[in-house]
Amino acid sequence: MSRASVEQLIKSQLADKEISDLDQKEIITHYLTAYATEKERTKVEMTVDFFPSEISDEGTAENDTYSVIKWVKGIAADLGLGFGWAALYFSVFTAWWGGITPGKKLCGLRVVKLDNSPLTLWESFGRYGGYGAGLATGLLGFLQIYWDPNRQAIQDKISETLVLDVRRQAVK
Structure with missing residues (x-):
């Protein structure tokens, strides 16, 4: 969700409330800051879930190498x-x-x-x-x-x- 969409959502929730413009701006700023912090934290967590070698060309070349020992171990594990x-x-x-x-x-x-x-x-x-x-x-x-x-x-x-x-x- 974009920052503008989040701001529009907060404004629509505050529209029917009797809150001064100054208080509304303060609430919007508070929630947008919290949203940005949460978005950054989620972004960091997502980058920890994988290693760059898993998506790079070097990593796939290493994993595509054929090995008889890996094949035998795989069959033994499957059985x-x-x-x-x-x-x-x-x-x-x-x-x-x-x-x-x-x-x-x-x-x-x-x-x-x-x-x-x-x-x-x-x-x-x-x-x-x-x-x-x-x-x-x-x-x-x-x-x-x-x-x-x-x-x-x-x-x-x-x-x-x-x-x-x-x-x-x-x-x-």
Whole structure:
């Protein structure tokens, strides 16, 4: 609303009142000052709601860059594949299917304890926690299978397990 429109509105409200011209001018000045102050405050609040980079050409060029990692993260977020689902997958399948997850079944692998007892749900969850340790070591926890004499990764050391290739035939 323009200042002239606001002034006209105030004058129309004061027209039927018995107020002196001096008092009317004082009231109009007071309300116009308040209107200008409120308009300026609203203008400042509106400019805080966004960042200039969101509307500039540089900001859109950065956001339009294609990234495979962002794409995979987006799909994982859309499907709800976060920490909770991964923990459920690695813990429940490993415990209930005798050390096999669907991925291990496809690759012909099986997780067994060193004493050949079945993994409990809690032990499977502990083994899943070892994946975090593998990531925290800069993936060295996973790569240690290449120099470890028992070919155990960090999650296997933590949970006292081995990963066996069940496709291989036993040597006679």
